[in-house]
Amino acid sequence: MANFQIRKYRDEDDAKVKTLFTMGMSEHVPSAFMHLLKQPVNQMVLMCTFCALMASSKSFLLPILAVTFLLAGTRQFVIYMFNNYIDSVLRQDLGDITQSYLKHKDSCFWVAESDGVLVGSVACHPARDAAGCMELKRMSVRRSHRGMGIAKALCRTMTEFARERGFAAVVLHTSVVQTDAQKLYEHMGFERIREFYPPEIFAKITNFSLFEYRLDLQTKA
Helix, strand or coil, rough: CCCCCEEEEEEHHHHHHHHHHHHHHCHHHHHHHHHHHCHHHHHHHHHHHHHHHHHHHHHHHHHHHHHHHHHHHHEEEHHHHHHHHHHHHHCCHCCCCCHHCCCCCCCCEEEEECEEEEEEEEEEEECCCCCEEEEEEEEECCCHHHCCCCCHHHHHHHHHHHHCCCCEEEEEEEEEECHHHHHHHHCCEEEEEEEEEECCCHHHHHHHCCEEEEEEECCCC
């Protein structure tokens, strides 16, 4: 049984929470890269590039180098997009966690500690696009402490907070590559209600979709 406790965020947690979020998001770069490589349009570009250069140069080296260059460029693009997202979050709600989540009675931010080490976080605020619903935000657990029930405990803490304040449901968003998160939320009783694309044009081109999940609190005691 994991030895951990969940408590409200304190100002001295700021740097640790930001590091936890950054590390957690960066872990998805490899799976996002593989997701791009599985898309038919990208496979076709790589194949056509290889065949065209093979036919024109009569050499194995040039097409291999070209495909390697394209793969490296694609990975750098994924890293760039994730870094952009991380930077935007660190400038927005995680820029001032106290102001974003602890100044209003219907918002909160919790952290999980294990042996004095901050190993998890979760937050919530009223959903902007779903009246009467609370939105789960910034769920993250340090890789070394996963599988210990910390994420489930954080999720329960947040949903109880929403239930006590009379919210009808909890909603959240996660991406197509965050398969572990999807399994967690489904295990906790959330149902996938919508798949959609973020506004960035690259998302549609690469089939990088987002999922919206919902947990109805009135029927999930």
